[in-house]
Amino acid sequence: MRPNTMKALEKSKPEEGLWMVQAPVPEIDPDEVLIRINKTGICGTDIHIWNWDDWASHTVPVPMITGHEFAGEIVEIGRNVTGLEVGQRCSGEGHLITTDSRQSRAGKFHLDPGTRGIGVNEQGAFAQFLKLPAFNVVPLPDDIPDEIGAILDPLGNAVHTALSFDLLGEDVLITGAGPIGIMAAAVARHAGARNVVITDINADRLKLAEHVVPSVRTVDVSKDDLHDVIAELGMKEGFDVGLEMSGSQAALDQMVEALVMGGKIALLGIPPGKSPVDWSRIVFKAITIKGVYGREMFETWYKMIAMLQNGLDVSRVITHHFSIDDFAEGFSAMKSGLSGKVVLDWT
Numbered sequence: 001m002r003p004n005t006m007k008a009l010e011k012s013k014p015e016e017g018l019w020m021v022q023a024p025v026p027e028i029d030p031d032e033v034l035i036r037i038n039k040t041g042i043c044g045t046d047i048h049i050w051n052w053d054d055w056a057s058h059t060v061p062v063p064m065i066t067g068h069e070f071a072g073e074i075v076e077i078g079r080n081v082t083g084l085e086v087g088q089r090c091s092g093e094g095h096l097i098t099t100d101s102r103q104s105r106a107g108k109f110h111l112d113p114g115t116r117g118i119g120v121n122e123q124g125a126f127a128q129f130l131k132l133p134a135f136n137v138v139p140l141p142d143d144i145p146d147e148i149g150a151i152l153d154p155l156g157n158a159v160h161t162a163l164s165f166d167l168l169g170e171d172v173l174i175t176g177a178g179p180i181g182i183m184a185a186a187v188a189r190h191a192g193a194r195n196v197v198i199t200d201i202n203a204d205r206l207k208l209a210e211h212v213v214p215s216v217r218t219v220d221v222s223k224d225d226l227h228d229v230i231a232e233l234g235m236k237e238g239f240d241v242g243l244e245m246s247g248s249q250a251a252l253d254q255m256v257e258a259l260v261m262g263g264k265i266a267l268l269g270i271p272p273g274k275s276p277v278d279w280s281r282i283v284f285k286a287i288t289i290k291g292v293y294g295r296e297m298f299e300t301w302y303k304m305i306a307m308l309q310n311g312l313d314v315s316r317v318i319t320h321h322f323s324i325d326d327f328a329e330g331f332s333a334m335k336s337g338l339s340g341k342v343v344l345d346w347t
Contacts, residue, residue, distance in 0.1 A: 002076070007346075008065045008127035009327060016052050018126075018327070023065060026123065026131035033084060033137060034076035035092070035130045039150040040324075041069030042334045042342040044178075045120065050331055060120055067126030068094035068119040071140060071149030072346075081134040089140040091149040092132050093301065094118045094125070095294055109297040126327075128346060138301050144308055147318060151179075151341050152304065155314060156295035157268060158183035159304040164266040164290050165241050168192040173226075173239040175255055176246030176269055177205040177218070179341045183314050184243050185213045187304075190312045193241075195233050199226065199251065204338045212316045212340075221251075226258050239263060249275040256281055264288045317341050 008023040028034050049056045049066050060066075074088045084090075097104055098114035118124045118132070140149045162172075162184045172193045174181050177200035188196045198209050199219045206218040219229055230238055240263055242255040247269035255265060256278070265287060282289070295301065304312075319340035322330040333339045 006128035007324070009067065009324075010126075011049055011052075011060060011062055011064045011066055014052060014057060014062050016050065018050055018066060018331070020327070023127065025129050028076060028078050028131045030078040030080040031134055032078045032131050033074050033081060033134050035070070035072040035090060035132060035137075036075045037070050037072040037125055037128055037130055037346045039071050039146045039346065040067050040125055040344045041151045041154065042330055042344065043067075043069055043154060046126075047331070047335055049120075050335075064119070065123045065125075065127050066119045067124040068117060069150055069153040070125035070130065071146040071152075072130070074137070075129070078134065084134055084137060084139070089142075089146070089149070091138045091140055091152045093136040093138060093295065093297055094153055095297070096122060096133065096136065097297070110294055115294075126344075138298070138305075141305065141309065144305065147321070147343050148308065148315060150343055151314070151318065152301070153295070154180050154341070155183050155304055156300045157292070159187055159307070160295050160300045161243050161245070161266045161268045161292045162187040162191065163300075163303060164292060165264045167241060169194050170240040171195040171233070171235050171238075172197070172241045172243065173255055173258055174198040174243045174245060175248065175251035176200060176244070177202065177209045178245060179317050180268065181243070181245035182209045182212050182317055182340070184245060185209060185216045186312060186314055186317075187307065188243070189213055189215055190307055195235065195239075197226075197229060197233070197239070199254075200246070202337060208317070208319065208340050212314065221254065226254060230258065237261070242266070243268070245269045247271050249277075253278065256285065256287060259285065259287060262286045262288075264290070266290050266292050268292045318343055321345060 005022045010021045012019045096116045097112040103111040172188045197217045201222040237260040242265040317340045320333045320342040330342045334342045
């Protein structure tokens with residue numbers, strides 16, 4: 001029997017925290033499916049919403065069920081939906097697009113300016129049930145467990161960033177050893193990079209990077225000189241590709257200096273505000289910069305699932321598992337800066 005209400009984590013008030021509530025089970029439209037949520041991942045965006053910082057207070061309407069990293073199974077299908085079945089395991093793309101923009105009509109769905117996010121602009125996945133357009137559903141193969149399905153969204157950010165440029169045989173610098181930076185390092189290694197170096201000033205995060213990607217070279221830039229590492233690895237001119245995951249202006253400046261002439265940078269990290277950039281240095285080094293937002297729909301999903309089925313292992317980036325009843329402990333672990341991905345179990 002379909003329940004009338006469900007347990008959900010909600011931003012109920014415009015202040016710090018999230019609250020467990022009983023909410024109505026969503027009613028689906030003809031082109032939507034209803035998904036029973038099994039596991040969810042806590043994202044940095046969810047931390048912003050918990051903290052109710054300037055971005056969250058200007059972006060997120062209250063009340064809002066948060067969360068957008070999930071895995072579950074389809075329990076109800078709209079009458080217009082084809083190609084999906086009740087009982088099918090799935091994850092899903094959390095960016096909800098329009099279909100009338102130039103970018104969408106060209107098939108560049110991830111660039112649609114009308115994009116809205118579940119858990120940010122629309123009711124999200126920190127709940128026992130989620131409604132989602134069938135278009136956004138990504139079926140999960142049997143060999144990808146729910147806990148990995150619950151972190152495909154951030155893994156997709158890592159894959160989109162890492163695969164922005166050809167990595168085969170290249171030397172890759174990653175600034176920022178958060179979970180997405182670490183997963184990007186694993187992707188770069190899987191994609192055939194020669195040397196993969198990841199920098200941070202958090203020793204615990206660097207230790208986690210070594211645990212997840214054994215062949216990665218970690219650098220604590222508060223103690224070590226990156227140019228010494230370049231010499232150590234036998235790179236005469238520097239790195240070919242940079243993946244900026246930290247949002248730190250100092251890290252970006254360091255990356256520019258460490259790249260070869262004609263190097264390439266993919267930017268995923270978001271600076272906290274306006275930052276001074278030495279554009280003349282970027283011009284004179286003929287550096288290409290690409291901004292990355294979310295995942296390519298749906299090429300990124302195809303690529304990352306294929307890599308997971310072909311040996312890419314990011315399971316060790318998940319460091320904490322909590323029952324949803326212990327969600328506050330999960331958020332505390334995530335906010336500590338010492339965790340990898342934190343997964344909440346809704347079963």
